[in-house]
Amino acid sequence: MISVLQRVRQAHVEVAGQTIGRIDQGLLVLVCAEQGDTEAEADRLLAKLLKLRIFNDPAGKMNLSVQDVGGGLLLVSQFTLAADTRGGNRPGFSQAAAPAEGRRLYDHFVQRARAQHPQVQTGEFAADMQVHLVNDGPVTIPLRIEPAALLQKR
Numbered sequence: 001m002i003s004v005l006q007r008v009r010q011a012h013v014e015v016a017g018q019t020i021g022r023i024d025q026g027l028l029v030l031v032c033a034e035q036g037d038t039e040a041e042a043d044r045l046l047a048k049l050l051k052l053r054i055f056n057d058p059a060g061k062m063n064l065s066v067q068d069v070g071g072g073l074l075l076v077s078q079f080t081l082a083a084d085t086r087g088g089n090r091p092g093f094s095q096a097a098a099p100a101e102g103r104r105l106y107d108h109f110v111q112r113a114r115a116q117h118p119q120v121q122t123g124e125f126a127a128d129m130q131v132h133l134v135n136d137g138p139v140t141i142p143l144r145i146e147p148a149a150l151l152q153k154r
Helices: 039-051 099-116 148-153
Strands: 002-015 018-023 026-032 062-064 072-077 120-122 129-144
Touching (some): 002 072, 018 072, 026 099, 039 129, 072 099, 099 120
Parallel strands (some): 026 072
Antiparallel strands (some): 002 129
């Protein structure tokens, strides 16, 4: 799975002019399932992002996790993270999971996040969304969790 984490002071997502998810301090997480991903990759991605120490401690060092600061999660599906731009000027998306599988894995990811973190908001899978944020820092971190099958081949 691929994700981009943005540490935010606030963020919200709109669909058709209506706000459907909103957080104050926390992480905006753009997430994409790729072909070969399973629930195991979604679970590993969630575990990593919940513990990633990217919030400042009182000394100003990035030493605290979103859990430590009591921040929110705004989870937004974004299949375009799987873009292949190596050939030509039009990106290809053949590495993204098929829509039904992408939705299933995104829903699993959201369900697991809600079970493990008290403040979780979401976008809407496959919708035309407008995402608004105030990036804190800015701190923006790409995070990729490789399928276990690929890790075993290395």
